[in-house]
Amino acid sequence: MGVANLPLLSQIKGRLTWLDERQRVVAQNVANADTPGYVARDLKAPTDFAAALRDGGGLQMRQTTRGHMPIGGPNGTPVARFTSQASPDSETTLDGNAVVVEEQMLKMAESRMAYDAAIGLYTKSMALLRLAAKSPGR
Template identity: 75%
Template structure:
């Protein structure tokens, strides 16, 4: 069993993947803040990241843009974005409120930092457990 096979680390990687995809969707919302008729989107948080990693989500997959790139191996995280209009809709039909998107981005950033910290602490505990006694 390798370190990558530990369920805890797999869960953290899944959370980081979800947060990464959410940041991408939020950035897309902000980029379309002035597009008439654009409805803000968000990613639903899966309740089980192991299931999401094993294909329980939607349509996010890695693609190869060149035959010389390494093919992705193993299950890929997949998440779907859903329409999630913000609190206001303008007369042109745009439902993106930049302030609300910035709050979502800050929330995602704090969760990302927490997951990275947890991942680093988990790895340091594994390193400590693997050291010879008395060192």
């Protein structure tokens, strides 16, 4: 098993992927803040363990036997697990636009803080792995 396949690191990678996708959705909302009839979108995060298992929540499936069903799209390539859904903000303007830039900026800041926390956890995990891999007395 390689270092990249460790469960903790793959969970952190999944979280970073979700945060990256959320930032993209929030940026799209801000870009359409003046578009008539546009409704803000957001990603739904898994809220409990059962939902995470049901939706795939960072767990990687593998086809261990040829008789198993293929994974993902064509040629076994993984497909994106995240889908954005309409999530109107607290106000809707007369032209039907439901994007409040201030609320989108808060979502962006939340995502940035969570991203920084995940990167910090990744960095600490890698430091611990390096420490464990050192030979004694070095």
